[in-house]
Amino acid sequence: MNTSIHVTVNGVQYSHMVEPRLLLVNYLRDVLRLTGTHVGCDTSSCGACTIHLNGKATKCCTILAVQADGCEITTIEGLSHNGELHPLQEAFNECHGLQCGFCTPGMIMTAADLLQHNSQPSETDIRHALEGNFCRCTGYHNIVKSVQYAAEKISESAVAPAEVKA
Amino acid sequence: MIPAAFEYEKVTTVDEAIAALSNDDTKILAGGHSLIPAMKLRLSRPAKLVDIGGIAALKDLKEEDGEIVIGAAATHADIMYHNLIRTHLPFFTEGASMIGDVQVRNHGTIGGSLAHADPAADWPALVLAADATIEVRGSDGSRRIKATDFFTGLFTTRLGPNEIITAVRIPKPADGAKSTYQKFPQPASRFALVGCAVIRFADGSTNIAFTGVAENAFRDSGAEQALAGKPVNEEHITAAVNAALQNVDVLGDHYASIPYRTHLAKVFLRKALWAVK
Numbered sequence: 001m002n003t004s005i006h007v008t009v010n011g012v013q014y015s016h017m018v019e020p021r022l023l024l025v026n027y028l029r030d031v032l033r034l035t036g037t038h039v040g041c042d043t044s045s046c047g048a049c050t051i052h053l054n055g056k057a058t059k060c061c062t063i064l065a066v067q068a069d070g071c072e073i074t075t076i077e078g079l080s081h082n083g084e085l086h087p088l089q090e091a092f093n094e095c096h097g098l099q100c101g102f103c104t105p106g107m108i109m110t111a112a113d114l115l116q117h118n119s120q121p122s123e124t125d126i127r128h129a130l131e132g133n134f135c136r137c138t139g140y141h142n143i144v145k146s147v148q149y150a151a152e153k154i155s156e157s158a159v160a161p162a163e164v165k166a
Numbered sequence: 167m168i169p170a171a172f173e174y175e176k177v178t179t180v181d182e183a184i185a186a187l188s189n190d191d192t193k194i195l196a197g198g199h200s201l202i203p204a205m206k207l208r209l210s211r212p213a214k215l216v217d218i219g220g221i222a223a224l225k226d227l228k229e230e231d232g233e234i235v236i237g238a239a240a241t242h243a244d245i246m247y248h249n250l251i252r253t254h255l256p257f258f259t260e261g262a263s264m265i266g267d268v269q270v271r272n273h274g275t276i277g278g279s280l281a282h283a284d285p286a287a288d289w290p291a292l293v294l295a296a297d298a299t300i301e302v303r304g305s306d307g308s309r310r311i312k313a314t315d316f317f318t319g320l321f322t323t324r325l326g327p328n329e330i331i332t333a334v335r336i337p338k339p340a341d342g343a344k345s346t347y348q349k350f351p352q353p354a355s356r357f358a359l360v361g362c363a364v365i366r367f368a369d370g371s372t373n374i375a376f377t378g379v380a381e382n383a384f385r386d387s388g389a390e391q392a393l394a395g396k397p398v399n400e401e402h403i404t405a406a407v408n409a410a411l412q413n414v415d416v417l418g419d420h421y422a423s424i425p426y427r428t429h430l431a432k433v434f435l436r437k438a439l440w441a442v443k
Contacts, residue, residue, distance in 0.1 A: 001173065003174055019171070020171075020172060020173070020174030020215070021168055021169045021170070021171055021172060022168075023168065026168070042167050042206070043167075043203055043206075044199065044203060044269070044270065045354060045355070047267070047269065050269055053272075056243070056272040056273075057268050057269045057272060058269055058272055058273060059269045059270070059273075062198060062199055062202045062203060062273075063198060063202070063273065064174075064195075064198065064202065066174055066176070066217070067195070067198065067217060067219055069176070110268060110269065113268060114268070129268055131267045131268070131356070132266065132267025132268055132269050132270060133267075
């Protein structure tokens with residue numbers, strides 16, 4: 001029997017009738033056509049499907065769409081605003097943080113969760129936070145650099161208005 | 167991979183959950199981070215899921231009558247970041263931070279982990295060492311099961327088919343207790359190839375529990391007795407390590423042979439005991 005769900009994805013409200021066994025990642029990709037969220041291992045190991053569910057990094061291949069009823073979801077498509085890249089997206093571009101790019105949306109969503117809690121993470125903090133995201137191109141070094149670059153960018157923009165006033 | 171079809175019911179109270187469990191072949195869905203992977207692989211094929219994710223009362227974490235009470239649906243991250251836990255049960259904070267990864271910690275729950283009773287899960291060793299009691303409720307009311315009686319074998323516990331875990335109750339350790347959780351994680355899954363939880367009390371008693379070593383997590387009474395009332399030093403640590411794992415059927419698999427896992431467990435017990443010295 002289908003169940004009705006109401007979710008807010010990247011600021012837009014949606015209501016659908018879904019089968020209880022529909023995974024959240026398939027709801028996002030196949031129903032909403034938000035294909036930036038990838039399916040990698042499909043066993044909650046690789047992190048390619050990471051999104052934010054009520055602000056928390058979540059592997060949505062291991063969540064049912066019905067569990068997300070009433071929740072706020074952010075996907076990689078929801079990170080940029082008015083055509084301006086999120087500092088993490090800019091950083092991955094600047095620091096060559098991607099090769100094939102398959103893991104990138106998940107990497108960025110997990111890193112965004114980290115930067116919300118820890119605005120100046122050490123290299124160890126970053127590597128620990130990204131434990132649940134695999135890069136099969138093994139480009140971890142530049143991924144870590146990208147997160148450091150984004151953290152600096154975000155803290156610079158946070159102090160910039162005060163400097164302008166002075 | 168998509169699970170086989172099932173019926174779904176979202177409940178808002180524990181009583182509703184228990185009523186729903188009276189149907190055969192119904193399973194509780196909390197964080198889903200053990201159950202959904204098992205369902206995707208058809209290792210589990212319940213006819214119905216009862217989603218308890220909406221029961222706010224099960225997420226409570228509080229101090230009550232000298233005990234720390236953790237609601238069954240508290241996530242690993244909820245526990246890891248909670249000040250009460252950091253203050254009174256620092257090895258729970260340490261252990262929670264080693265479970266899976268950030269995303270898994272955000273959804274997996276302590277109650278789910280205990281009910282699932284994976285032989286390599288972290289919480290079983292921690293609740294055993296902390297002398298916790300598991301509070302469960304069924305159609306006949308509530309009862310409390312000592313953690314030391316709870317785990318009965320591979321993925322099996324004393325939880326009845328129509329019962330649900332509601333909370334984990336841990337006696338607040340007296341001042342001066344030192345605790346640690348030392349773990350050798352399987353590099354991909356982060357489950358424990360060996361995990362050792364130790365709490366040393368100011369009165370000279372020590373609780374020692376292992377996970378990942380046998381079919382279920384267990385307290386190592388041999389090692390505990392070797393240290394009882396003795397100072398934690400090289401001599402007595404070695405005595406405890408030598409006394410550990412007696413009459414334990416150590417698991418061997420393609421990750422770790424029996425001799426290797428036995429060796430690892432003793433190395434991690436030694437590390438843990440030095441950490442509480």
